[in-house]
């Protein structure tokens with residue numbers, strides 16, 4: 001008899017796994033999403049390194065409308081005054097088929113939903129109760145439907161509700177005492193940056209990332225600011241007090257509609273305590289956005305589970321060993337970047353910039369720092 005899988009959550013992780021299961025396996029599966037529809041509002045931009053694109057190409061990502069994505073070649077570092085420090089060549093990790101790619105999250109979700117939407121996706125489904133029956137798990141949803149499955153794949157994001165049904169040990173996400181602000185810009189306007197590359201402006205207690213998200217070169221801007229408490233009504237004031245104080249010329253870029261949200265991270269990487277339950281994407285571990293790897297790791301974790309399922313080798317130990325090894329590498333680098341991107345002392349900023357200039361040209365360092373992350 002065919003084994004049955006319930007995927008909880010229709011984000012990047014859940015939908016990626018669903019596409020691989022549909023295309024390459026005989027497993028029966030269903031994606032259960034708590035919302036009534038997929039969130040396809042424009043959304044923020046995401047960056048996907050070549051390794052994620054290589055995985056997505058197996059489910060035909062190369063056929064996506066080329067106008068709706070961008071392939072930046074470099075990461076340009078600036079100080080908050082918009083003076084260039086140095087640049088890093090990202091294209092060295094590219095192959096002909098898989099290139100560093102930036103796009104809007106909604107475009108990726110549209111692509112991932114295409115083959116899944118009608119047959120394999122159910123909306124308005126939130127788990128009410130779970131129980132184990134022989135070798136299977138019975139999931140009851142709060143609309144009084146249920147499903148009896150062999151595996152539960154939790155892909156319900158950093159605040160994973162599925163965890164609360166299966167795990168005794170709490171691993172609640174922590175507020176990083178920082179907030180993110182997002183703006184979409186139609187052009188680079190009077191910023192002194194290249195709209196072909198990713199630009200990173202490093203300030204005191206804040207940094208700004210800008211990158212094109214399509215061939216029209218609309219730019220996604222994310223500004224991360226350290227602050228003790230998240231108060232959406234105070235975002236404009238925080239931008240004024242922190243960013244514009246350091247460079248008043250940046251005022252124009254915050255004139256468009258802004259969205260803000262608090263930054264959370266998962267404190268510990270913990271294994272699943274149930275051999276039939278697996279966590280992927282942010283439900284496994286939520287990273288800080290300072291290595292731009294959240295979506296990439298969601299894709300990778302889904303791919304790892306798929307490969308183990310395909311080879312009928314899926315067990316908690318093997319998956320956890322594989323996933324936690326990679327998650328630790330990404331976590332260390334995301335945390336280190338967060339620390340060094342926000343130095344408030346100008347002495348520390350100057351020392352960092354000297355190191356940056358030196359290190360971006362060192363092949364062995366780049367291979368160690370990024371190569372390990374971009375390897376799938």
Ligand SMILES: Cc1cc2nc3c(=O)[nH]c(=O)nc-3n(C[C@H](O)[C@H](O)[C@H](O)COP(=O)(O)OP(=O)(O)OC[C@H]3O[C@@H](n4cnc5c(N)ncnc54)[C@H](O)[C@@H]3O)c2cc1C
Nearest residue numbers: 009011012013034047156157161281282292293294295296
């Ligand atoms: C400021 C910022 C910038 C970022 N930039 C980047 C970037 O440049 N590159 C990058 O790779 N990543 C980036 N990320 C991170 C990235 O977007 C996430 O890591 C990624 O989207 C996680 O995908 P996911 O599928 O695991 O979870 P989610 O996208 O959170 O999806 C979870 C899904 O599960 C559903 N759900 C939740 N609870 C339940 C439930 N109880 N039952 C059923 N369904 C449920 C939700 O509605 C949702 O559809 C950024 C994040 C932030 C905050």
